[in-house]
Amino acid sequence: QSVLTQPPSVSGAPGERVTISCTGSSSNIGTSHDVHWYQHFPGKAPKLLIYGSTNRPSGVPDRFSGSKSGTSASxxxxxxxxxxxxxxxxxxxxxxxxxxxxxxxxxxxxx
Amino acid sequence: EVQLVQSGAEVKKPGESLRISCKGSGYSFTTHWISWVRQMPGKGLEWMGKIDPSDSYSNFSPSFQGHVTFSVDTSITTAYLQWSSLKASDTALYFCARGFYYDTSGNEAFDIWGQGTMVTVSS
Structure with a gap:
């Protein structure tokens, strides 16, 4: 059981908007600790998509965005x-x- | 180019020892922690722990404490993950990742990842 809870799957059609949630608690997301997001293609190296809850590394398209509120992030x-x-x-x-x-x-x- | 390159796949028997490597290049190796991350078959990512290459100080997740060791050789900018006695349950894909501290609060993301080393433990 992971400390941070994500939905196992989401889906969407090309061109649509999807969101992925990440729910934690007062000892992780709910404190001053930031959330980071990674994209992972099976068998490949994960890629940092979002750091510091809202920041995109250079080269990551602005189609990807992050947010954080309370004990959850998206x-x-x-x-x-x-x-x-x-x-x-x-x-x-x-x-x-x-x-x-x-x-x-x-x-x-x-x- | 900043990169981490890991050693190749391994097939071992239970009880055998193993050391896999992660070579950093394109940056100052001693200024970034190296974390190790496990992905068991069909499962998600698990943080195992990390090592500071500047002094070899290590921090382990309790789930892995006592079962694996981390080391570095700064002369060849390489970090290692080592087992003294493998179990079948160690079968997994192992990634090394570079720690990225972007503020003064100690928040750490992993900005560069190795390609992964598949370890198979089977009798």
Whole structure:
């Protein structure tokens, strides 16, 4: 059971907007700890999509955006494209565990 | 180009030892922690722990404490993940990742990842 909870799957048609939620608690997202998001194609290296809850590394399209409120965070993808079909993970730090923690991952299917 | 390149796939028997590597290049190796992340078959990412290449100080997730060790060789900018006695349950894809501290609050993301090393433990 992951400390951070994500929906197992989400789907959307090309061009649509989808969001992926990441729910934590007062010992991780609910504190000053930021949330980071990764895109992972199976068998490949994960890629940092969002850091510091809302920031995009250079080279990441602005179709990807992040937000955080209370003990939850979200990744939004607009203008969905076929190549966005991948697994997405949130990550934060948990003060109680003194560990970095990942969500269980969400598989995005582009219909 | 900043990159982490990991060693190739391994097939081992239970009880055997193993060390896999992660070579950093294109940046100052000692200024970024290296984390190790496990992905068991069909499962998500799990943070195992991290090592500071500047002094080899390591921090382990309790789930992995005592079962794996981390080390570095700064002369060849390489980090290692090591097992002394493998179990079948260690079968997984292992990633190394570079720690990215972007503010003064200690928040850490992982900005560069290795390609992964598949470890298969089977009798």
């Amino acid at each position: 990744l939004a993808i607009t203008g969905l494209q076929a190549e966005d079909e991948a697994d997405y993970y949130c990550q934060s730090y948990d003060s109680r565990l003194s560990d970095s923690v990942f969500g269980g991952g969400t598989k995005l299917t582009v219909l």
